[in-house]
Amino acid sequence: MTSEATLTRPQGPQPQPAVRPPEVLRELLARADVQINGTRAWDMRVNDARAYRRILTQWSLGAGEAYVDGDWDCDRLDIMFERLIRAELDRTAPATAKIQLLLESLRQRLFNLQTVARAHQVGERHYDAGNDVFEAMLDSRMIYSCGYWAHARDLEQAQEHKLEMICRKLELKPGETLLDIGCGWGGLARFAAERFGARVTGVTISKEQLAVAEQRCLGLPVTLRLQDYRSLQGRFDKIVSVGMFEHVGLKNYATYFDTARRLLAPDGLFLLHTIGVDRRAPHTDPWIERYIFPNGKLPSPVELAGAIEGRFVIEDWHNFGPDYDRTLMHWAERFEAAWPRLSSSYDEAFRRMFRYYLLSCAGFFRSRQGQLWQLVLSGPERRGVYRSVRP
Structure with missing residues (x-):
């Protein structure tokens, strides 16, 4: 499966095929039909032999850092990441990397990484990276979430249809x-205020x-605040x-x-739009956690439903995860x-970091391990029947 969006081939150092890769890495990649220094579009071309050590000792983190460094x-x-994830190599680390992954799992299990004091970190590291980057990458409304492609011809329509669907579901x-x-x-x-006459906070x-x-919502009944959700009244x-919700933490x-x-x-x-995973994961992907979304956590169906139980009634649970693959390919x-x-x-390292982030995530959703959910929730005191919306 490939997207209609096309990508230019990155210019980097020429590979060094004379260096023989470790057999354990060759065997692991073979499970996903990925070759080292192969000729197919999804094969890995090694430019520096240090990539082998970095991948084998740090797995996902080492692979991402080595790519950003041009190794x-x-x-x-x-395509490569779709194959790796379908073969569950993201969950099958070599023995040389298991200690580090175990420590990461314990860190995320024992500590609350999303306290009020730490909540600003993802804003500073990712969302404040530069508005010019996001203005160039996203649609005209700068919607940084999965579009809805059922009837859309392009990214602009996909995001408008998603906003329309959200307001109708609500x-x-x-x-x-x-x-x-x-x-x-x-x-x-802005969309909810202009199209549906809502007063938005x-x-x-x-x-x-x-x-x-604030600039985009001038003159509209919209109040915007720099505030953590926990202090809302x-x-x-x-x-x-x-x-x-991906930044809330278990x-x-x-x-x-x-x-x-x-x-x-x-x-x-209450409409909740969130990325999810097909099953519980012991930790967030280490590279994504360090360089893209610090302190992030993707919920599994059981984790999400368990937190909702006793608090809300689930009126609707809509999964359109494959649409995120298409959205990410257009962003890339x-x-x-x-x-x-x-x-x-x-610099070039930033370009490679963003490219790796967008395309690895596209493979994640294409593999079906990554999912995109919209849940409509209500309190148990609500009366009447809710009718699901699927434009």
Whole structure:
């Protein structure tokens, strides 16, 4: 499976095929039909022999760091990662890397990595990376979450259809109050105010996002704040949270849903849009955790349902994970096309980091291990029957 979005081949050092790779690594990659210094688009081309040691001792973290440093290349990272993940190599580390992964699992299990004091870290490291990068990569509304491609011809339509679907799922009406937890650059807040007449309150932990969102929502009944969700007060007819729950953390799920329950009007609806995984994972991917989304955690169905139980009624659970593959491929294509004008502000390592992030995630969703869920939740006191929306 490949996307219609095309990518340019990265220019890097020429491979060194004379260096013989370790047999254990060759055998592991063979399970996914990936070859070292092969000729197919998804094969790994090694440029520096130190890549072998980095991968074998640090696995995912070492592979990502080695790619960013130019130690290896691949024409189609998205296809390679789909193959690696389908073969479950992300869950089958060599013995030389297991100690490090065990320590990472213990760190995430024993400590709350998403406290109020730490919540700002993902904003500073990723969302504040540079608005120019996201403006070039995303659609005109700067929606940084999965588009809805059922009837869309391009990225712009896919994101507009997603926003329309969210507001219709919420049964949003003129004059109603909407809380947007994790409002990003204000795209959804503006859409809900303009198209559905809602009065919106949005919160974000990113200063860069807030600055753009305030400009985009000028003159509309939209209030935006730099604030952690845990300190929110008031009561809202509807609540939405898109692409934020991945930063909440397992130890805070109860607090998150208790907060939403406290803020939601008795007859209200809460739409949660989040990435999920097909089964429980002992830890977040170490490279993604260190370089892209620090302190992140993707929920499994059991973890999510367990946190909701006793707090909300699940009115609807919609999975359209494959749409994220297509969204990411378009983001990657747009990022590459914009690189000539971005390169004066960012170095080649940044380009390789973002390329690796976008295309490895595309492979993750294409493998079906990664999923995208929209849940519509209500309090047990709500009356009436909810009718699911599938445009």
